[in-house]
Amino acid sequence: MKTKKLKNIVVTDFHPKPYGRYTTDGPGCELSSGEVFRDKVLAPALRDYDLVHVDLTGYNRYGRSFLDEAFGGLIRESGFNYQELKEKLTYDHESVKSILQVIDERIEAAERDRNS
Template sequence: MNSEPYIITIVKDFNVAPYGRYPVDGPASGEEFRKTLLAPKLREYDRVHVVLDGYNRYGRSFLDEAFGGLIREEGFTGEDLRRKLTYSHSLIKSMNNVIAERIEAAEKAQQ
């Protein structure tokens, strides 16, 4: 594993307008982000930071599938994510709370 943190900037590395939970919702879904970018980088790197800046309309379904789906679908634990994953949106601080809540809900559902 690489020890340097890997930075994912969603609007640059994935899509300028991420939307929806599943690919059927559009080409920039939370599932697509998780499967093609986020989960692989979390497996490859010790730490990953997701920058949400540049887009202000992330839906709860996108965030739940992208981040909560790491636990439900990808085999990560809450502890894995607390150790390896950070995220930020410089303008909308509540985004951090929504992501933490979706991860926590997925973690509780696994127990």
């Protein structure tokens, strides 16, 4: 089993201030959006590895739109399903646990939409 741990990938290896849903949301979003994080980092890692852990610690102001596009978009745009994500993807934030609840909600909503 190949495991990839994305330790602080969002703030150290992706962007120090993730912002926006799409690349077109505003200046800088072509580098910082949830769409870019999903397409360039998260989806490829999930395709290449059996387990992927994303540590979101280090930034406390993730927008709902960024989280929805990055994580819910895995189902809507990248061809994953809820069961695959539950088996392969984990995520954590040391101090803001509500971020994890938002991610859970966005993944579940994307799966409901996919099935309707």
